[in-house]
Amino acid sequence: MAVRGRTDGHRVARTWWCSVSVSALVLGTGGLGVSAATAADSSGTTGTTTAYADGAFHLDVPSVVRESDIVLGQPNTKNTEAIPLGNGSVGAAVWAQKGYTAQLNRDDTFPDRKSPGQIQVPGLAAMTQADDYHASLDLYTGTYTQQGGGITATTYVRADKDELVLDVTGADPGSSQTVTAGLWDGRTPTAAVSSDKKTASLAETWKDTATGGDGSTWGTLLGVTANGKDVTASVVDSKTVRVSFKANAKGSYKVVVATPSWKGGDGAATAATLLASDATASSHKLVAAHERWWAAYWKKAKLLQMSSADGEAQYMENLRTLFLYQQASLMRGQYPGSQAGAAPLFSAFEDQHTWVPADYWFWNIRMQLAANISSGTADLNSSIFKLYTDNLASNEAWTRSHVPGTQGVCVSETMRYNGGGDYGDWTANRSCDTTIAASYNSQTFSTGAEVALWMWRQYQQTGDLTQLEQGYPLMKSVAQFLLSIGTVGSDGKLHYTGNEHENQWAVKDPSMLVAAMTATYPVIAKVATLLDQDPDLVTRLDDATAQLPGLPRTDSATHTQVVENSSKDSDSGWVLAYSAQPNASLHNVENTQLEATWPFGLIGDQAGSLHDIGVRSFESRSFKTSNDWDYDAVYAARLGLADQIPTVLKDDIEKFQVYPNGLSTEAGVDFYNEQTGIVALATNEALVQDYTGTIAVAPAWPSDWDVSGSVATLNKSTVDVQYSGGKLTTVLLEAGKKSTQPVRNPWPGTSVEVRDVTAGTVSVASTKADVLTLETKAKHSYLIQQVDSPTTSLDYAPVTGTAATAAKHLGPVQIGLDAPAAPAQLSSLFDNSGITKDADTDAGNIDGGTASLSYEALAAAGASPGKTVSADGFDYTWPASAVGGGSKDNVVANGQRVAVGASGSALGFLVTATYGPASGTGTVHYADGTSQDFTLGSPDWLNGSGTVALKPSYANRQGNTQYDSPAYVNSVSVPLTAGKKVDYVTLPTVSAAPAANTPTLHVFAMAVKGASTDTGPAISAVSVADGDTVSGKTTFTVDLAGDAKDVSYTYIELNKGSGHVWVTDNTKATGSHNNGLHPSLVVDTTTLANGAYGLKIDAVGKNGKTTEKQVAFTISNGS
Template sequence: MRRGRLSILIACAAVTAAMVAPIAPAGAAPPPTTAWRHGALQTDPRGVVSRSDLVLQSPPWQNHQSMPLGNGRLGAAVWSEDGLTAQLNRSDTLPDLKSAGQLVVPGLFPLMSAADYRGRLGLYDADLEQRGGGMTASARVRAGADQFVLDVTGADPNRTQTADLKLWQGRSPVTYASGGVAALAETFHDDPSGTTSGAITAVTADGRQVHASVTGDLTVHLTFKPRQDGRFRIVVGVPAYKGGDVASAARAAVRGGFDAGADASHLRWWHRFWNDAAPMEISSPDGTGEYLENLRATQLYMSAASMRSSVPSSHGGVTSLFSPWRDDIHWSAANWWHFNLRQPVYTNLGAGTAALNTPYFRLYLDRLAKMQKWTAEHWPGAEGVCVPEFLRFDGTAGSCDSGMAPDWVNRILSTGPEVVANLWSQYRYTGDRALLDAGYPLMSGVARFYLSVLRPGDDGYLHLQHVNALEVQWDTTDPTPDLAAMRTIFPIVAGLADQHGDHDLAERLRQAVAKLPPFRTTTRGGQPVLAWSGTDEAAHNTQDPDLEALWPWGRYGADSSLMQSTFTNRVYVQTREWASDSVWAARLGRASDMKNLLVQGTSDFQIFPNGFAAHSRNSDPVRGGGYYDGWGAVVASALQESLVQSYEGTVRVAPAWPADWNATGAVQIPGGHRVSVETRGGTPSLVGVQAGSTDTLKIQNPWPGQRIQVVDGDCACGRPVVAATTAAQITLPVKRGASYLLERTAQPYSSFTFGELGGQPADKVKTLGQRTLGVAHSIPQINSDLVTVEQPDKLHALVRAAVGAPVYVDRGYTVTDLPGALDGATMIRGANDDSKLTEPADYLTFDLTRPATVYVAFDTRGEGSWWPGWPADQGFTRTDMTVQTSDRPLAVFKKTVPAGQVRLGPNSGVSGQGGSSYVTFVTG
């Protein structure tokens, strides 16, 4: 037996080694290539991943251009303001997710201002490197420790460097400084749950003459000199903190900060992550494929950098772990909407990164007892557990309350089944039986809840009444998402119930499935379509409940004319960043729609150069509002679904892949199998299967009507596993750990030449229409020897007045025409959020080192209306100059002032009124 097996392996090896395409006649097309060899795609992970690096052609001067770093518990948003600013956030400072503070390193201003500046967020190493003026700065959040590390080379060894940790008004930290360590510490108490959270932020440096001090109630300060070779390291430790001795906590926070072993551990974690993730490389004539490939890679990076805590870091779709906006959190920081968690879960399954779903499952499993108690108290007569669409971190299930009127989230019941289905999918993809067993109490509890709230009707069916169809219909009957959910999870839970000896529940579920009403249909666009529910309540939100039956529930597929017409005539088309339209298009085999929806959605939502999106179409990135992660997950899910699908028991290869996109990639499917596909010109060339379990796969012929066969994928030497056939579908028995290769007999593996899947690091900012990945341009901050802004702090970053300069710190409007007298002036931008303020009298305070002329430009709409009186009171005179902006014209007032402090008043003189905030220019 051994000799026979050895002979086969030698023969296979010989064929593989000799695999050379026949010599082609002159002028013939070159032989096709494949990256498949030795049972897998042969991949250079660094090369593939680095194609998606975020290139910084300009420093990210503004906070909305910040680059994200994280380890799943600690996150940093890094941008160039004041040299280098890094806002540090933890995922567990509940209930409000307050930031741990900002680190500011002014000594890096020469690097950021250098003419030869160049930067890169390297995804493979999870490292932000910036170079310029002979200096380098490399930043990371360590994968294995809650520490932000900044390494600098090329600094002047004789120049004192500083680092500040600071908070802002409204915060009450304990400050600490001793020797070479400074810290801010603060705790937060949640009255409803009685819990306490918090963080300590401690800073130290590896340099000479390191000294720490407290410089105010909200700021601590570090001074030091670099090493003689111009190197220094700043370490900021940000562990969780619930009170206690600040000194010992601060020292512990930075312990090991200079350990090279921790740096190596960081790289090992990230390299292992990328080595295990399913690769995908796309090329296209118009660059859309490459851009969307980069968005998928960025999404995987963001998930790995944010989803490794005990709970998901995304709230309502906002990944607050990377926020640069101080404590401004969009939506409720203490609660999770399940609808915004669904896409990343699905993405991780297909990408082979299912371990990143752990916080999602812990969110619900760890709070099961509290949700059960809530259900018993707030849904009288119900059994089991109602899993709320809107769940508070303490387990309060406020949107499961039959005594309250239906609203946006109250009485959405389909959340529970989705958690059940995702637990089952996680098991099917990973084989994690321990998770499935741990999840069974929740899974059975959700099923029991549904059984207890179904009511028999005169038609003989069991009906679900007075519940919501997502956020769209309130107080409706038989929502399509719930009918699809019950048809899906009842058989799953019944099978598990039998395994757990709960035969009565299993029988009840099987009987209930047979009594569920059929999906209701209606007519739109003259065609029959699936209805949202059994009734016709008006819409409150822009979701499409009818298409939930397609995905995530898989009750219909591409062969359903009803579902095709439902998609074509859907009421709402991709209205928000969470919209699943492109995933539905992929599931229906609509390649053109899938591509167009991804391109349009990216144009509509992906407004930030780090790849994050906004909630609504064409939002202003300067206004902030949060970094939304939903769109990146939609893109990744749609690409994976288009390349490989597995539903209704059948694997489909490239069912919705655009003909003008070439791709080499892999997708994980249930059973833990990894299916690799290489497709060129709209046609797959080879399909490989790495079996994750012993199973039987049904695979749709990737080349309809053509003769195909399956051979041993480990050596690809032609040894048949499934004999040649032209059948529309093949049955492939697979064994765990083995590999298989699907090929056309007319173009077998032996006709291909080998080429490893790799790539070169991105060397420029990627663009798709007006959207970018990376920073192409940013108006630089200037260090003025004339002006220093004292308050408000948000206006302290100065810019040079010029056409194209930003007018406000919180809006994206720019200067479009500037009087010559103001060209090149020092510009103190306005804050439009303060446009209606009528106090304080010293709203804007700045210092002048020498006499100067101060110009104040007001929104012309305010003349005779809400303009304040302080310009006249202070002796400002109106000029005939006007500053034109992309917002509106501004009338200019001027005054010559001596050196010293200047105090200017608020924007408005009438309470509740005001337009665009004034802007200040200084020359002298």
């Protein structure tokens, strides 16, 4: 078929498409309209377009992936800002501490998941401290590139080998460099160098003798070398080694770090052998295989490009693409690289882990598993399934001793890497253990059934019969266990005692268990039949399925009544229950009564009383925004609640995605990747569902989100979808194999047809049927379109993207780091209201707990707005805004840049801390380009151990009450280099805002001791720039650095043309002023002729010195 419209590949608008693998294609209503996508072309017109042309769906993979690159506008100096890299076995976290720091991690250093170590390259401080520093993680190639001061550093963990490569260009030729590798207290490595003195190594081994351990040997090996001149390795101490070298003549060098799987041996010799050829290989040769792997990965992964007017959909796209990157970086090793919802391969926290590091939680990895299946990356699930199949024997042995009287296997919800339900030394919290008192997962019996269900779903998508055969023994053993734990009640039904996951303990008929058996028994029977295995087991499963109780329901008013059938589904006063004991105590915050929607697929979006009670249960759920693993958006997608998905995802992300690398927090010090898994899974489910065997397209897609892309579905197939402006426009099924595939009519009640665009034939003639039946052939594509508004009539526009160039934001959270703001006056950076009047204490909040300093008590102590506070040899000016009533009166130290513009012997800070002590490292930036780090801190504001500048006799608390004890504001002195003018200061990054239990540093004022300037006041900003065009009534403002008391006046003159003909100035123009730090000139430009104009600015200091600046611009007010 001919291509219509634009064919140059230029993306004329952000049209949205999605490709999905197919088994049965279902298009639900989900609030979707029925028309094609729209796109604005280069002439500014708007028209309907499609990315379908010539039998294919066209999406430019590299450009769409790179829309989600992580961009840093400033160095990531904290480990919580680290950039994650990995190849599935080895991971790394890279940040700019001490120039360059990277922590290496492996997937097989059990039981404590110990790190092989950290490396540091201090010479790269010349890059990270440069004013033009910027960096980005290129997701498409898995490489992290930093630039600054003429230096470029590219870092990647090789996709083809367990090595980290740091490739540097632009360093000073011949400059001396070092790379240091080290471990920390508690580690006992052997530090050594190779026989040629060019490779250094740290090697350590240990045995797993912890509770549940089998005595096996594990270890770490880190080997490091460099490509440069005069390479020399040395041992610094028992935990530290160093490689010293010089940059090559062209200013380039490479650092290569190997960290193989290690069980013992000669670490130095092994490292030298691994690194020998790699250190000297060309940069191109070293990276080529790595880049080929990533290109192949992205070619198979299913991408979604998303957009909404508020930018929220774009942010979800970024997180979903980051999920795909994370999975490729985490899940290719022998063991899953995600554990307990965290991503230990990305750890930047030495050997610290919040949860027992030897254990895996299925609850926290299943969203990743499911999203991989529907994202076309199901092969990344192999290590998850292997974890359970390889440990079948050990888990069966555990079941015999810990769940006596049963058969088969109880799969532990928190399972050790080598099987069994031990949870560290906490024996009272073991999984699959009825010999102890009921606890979190001691009687969680649904996990095995869910693992079996996902093995089947993986087979449905991939058709990998070998993997299914490998999984069948586990599936069979799970069935045997579940068949052995029920008891027939007086109603003739089977009943069970167990946990409702972690929510309720040892209750009757937990909802998850009932749902798991209802969904999984038929699946295991089907697999046994498919593999021609165990006919007796099939009969037992069929019989047990008929005897299973229904899902427990309860009255929403009292949660005391219970039925286990559908008799109350139409009653608006009834909802799904956690169990047949709905009032049993709750121990966690999981909405497990909704698990019948997902993963078990017993309730969906089809109209009826079961759907209705599902919706009521969702709307009345007890827990919202409770954790970063919150599955509510997935439940909503299954129920067809399209309008709920954006809100749920947004609320969860704004609460938990606190790290600028896109990872989230749930507890402790870990980076968590489970939330990106939820985003990927929820968006996939909203766009395409196939769990019934029938494909549904856009059953729950939000009407104000546009999307273009692909989702993997049944039978190795893909569905490509475009949805824009509330309307579905393109649906293309790319069949992976021959099958009979039911598909819901994407446009219900509308005549549609299906064309085999590969063969050029009509597969389904015009029909209004609710469900279409497609007889597909392998490698054929099927275009489903409206008869009256066919996709083939639309203009063609491929889906393309633009690489990210800045950090992305969603409310208070972000991906990437913003470029630092220009240095500004301290008062203009105030962001906290820490002072209140005694009669209005609720207006302030200095500590995150609604406490504040008292305006009256401060005044009595000598601090009034705008007045001088003398302390420690400094004359501070107390903030003029410190008047209470919610006015901002201090800045929370978080890396802000504060203009100074003076020289002296010392720089003073008037500070206090809440939930202190609080401190951090700041930087003094001198006018000559040099810098000086310093430590700025304070004891807690209620602790008088600092250099006290102010001691108000009491502090305020909520409700116009007081703390009957003094508060303290301290003076901190930082020595300055004599004779050097301070341009600006970067405050320490301590915290973003006051919060309970979060140390926070507050800065009220700054001063320079012995201040002197040899120039006029520094002009830090002008409201108009060279080349600007202005019109109407305009206020030209100038911002000066320094202290207002050092400024005499500032003259601002408006001139016309190149001859600088005077027009007016701020001593003449009404409303203008020439004093203070923010002088202005007000001009009504409509009274002036259009043309070229300029400002001449003279800032005159009390020292008699003048700083001059000129700006040229255009005035244009129309003809």
